[in-house]
Amino acid sequence: MVLADLGRKISSALRSLNSTPTISKEVLDDLLKKIATALIEADVNIRQVLQLRENVKSAISINDQAAGLNKQQMIQTAVFRELLKLVDPGVPEYKPTKGKANVFMLVGLQGSGKTTTCTKLAYYYMKRNWKTCLVCADTFRAGAYDQIKQNATKARIPFYGSYTESDPVVIAYDGVETFKREGFEIIIVDTSGRHKQEDSLFEEMLQVSNAVKPDNVIFVMDASIGQACEAQAKAFKQKVDICSVIITKLDGHAKGGGALSAVASTKSPIVFIGTGEKIDEFELLRLNLLLENYWDMEICQD
Structure with a gap:
């Protein structure tokens, strides 16, 4: 890595x-x-x-x-x-509470691996005995709902979406409210990928956020874009209150340090990384602990 x-x-x-x-x-x-x-x-x-x-x-x-x-x-x-x-931005990461609905909303650029990350994140919590589900509010990309449906079915994760409703705000709200009534603890909302220059999509992202009132807005970043992430991360942060960062595709790129720019721009901790295409190739990350371990094991012992 x-x-x-x-x-x-x-x-x-x-x-x-x-x-x-x-x-x-x-x-x-x-x-x-x-x-x-x-x-x-x-x-x-x-x-x-x-x-x-x-x-x-x-x-x-x-x-x-x-x-x-x-x-x-x-x-x-x-x-x-x-x-x-x-x-370490000095901001504590969001920690979900057992027995209540914790709404996660994932945002990011097109092609960042956001939809796949939604399933990986849901699977991560499901394996740790959380009642977990997915909501597909991405109506912009053709096949987004089919992808969520296929991934969620394979992982046995309940999901919500629509082939007929075109308004992502309606889908997101209805899906979250449905799963809240059914007592789900981790409700993960997938949104359309967008770019800082696409004002209408950014406004849509804000409307979805206002509708579902997420507890944890997660910015999903593709490691391969490197330093180009900084301007994008700032644009997302200006629209919605980003709480966490997930880095995808970190297994095959030398530009992973650009992820540090995301931390600086969003003032939010990197909490997970994607290290491959499989559903379990997803790791909890503690960069501060990584540094401390190297400090303890490799420096202080010399």
């Missing part, structure tokens, strides 16, 4: 400090160059990379000669804190 590869590269750069007898400005610059290169290769937004470098430099006083001062640890800690800022 590209983000794990990124973690290894950064860990390797930080570990090299432990074998450096003297920490100088040149050593710090070389370290930050290696880290910046790793981040840029992973397609992390260059503005964020430059800001990280400046913040680390500001936090470190190379000329401080205080007795017992461990400059290696100071630098490692400063880098860790800045990396954590990239992946």
Whole structure:
């Protein structure tokens, strides 16, 4: 996985400090160059990379000669804190409540894998004993309802949609209300893919949101679009209150670092990643814990 590869590269750069007898400005610059290169290769937004470098430099006083001062640890800690800022917006993720209806609304660009992700998300919760269902409010893409129907039937997940109703707001509202009455706990609403330049589709997305009043609006991002995600994520955030981010197609692309731009733009945590086409190739993600694990296992033990 590209983000794990990124973690290894950064860990390797930080570990090299432990074998450096003297920490100088040149050593710090070389370290930050290696880290910046790793981040840029992973397609992390260059503005964020430059800001990280400046913040680390500001936090470190190379000329401080205080007795017992461990400059290696100071630098490692400063880098860790800045990396954590990239992946942790400081906003708690939405946690569904058992015994009540939790409405999830998925939004994103065309082709982001949103409809497939809806089924994967429903399957994830169903396997953990939540009463889960799907609502297809995508009336824009031909075959969207058939796709939901086929996927949900195969996974044995109840679903709602219509071949005759063309208004996604009506479908979304009726589907959510139907499943609420039937006591479902996780109600996942699929919406049409849209682009920031499509004003009418964005207005439609807002109307669907107002109708179903989702507890958790999830922005679905295709990892392959890299930094281009930032402007799109901002546009979605301006229309609806995005609570979470899911990254799809992360198994085959080197641009996964662009996902970090989504976190920065939406101020929302990345909670799941799609790692393949199968329904169970879907993982809970804790980027902050990933960093902490690399810190604990690969740096602090040296």
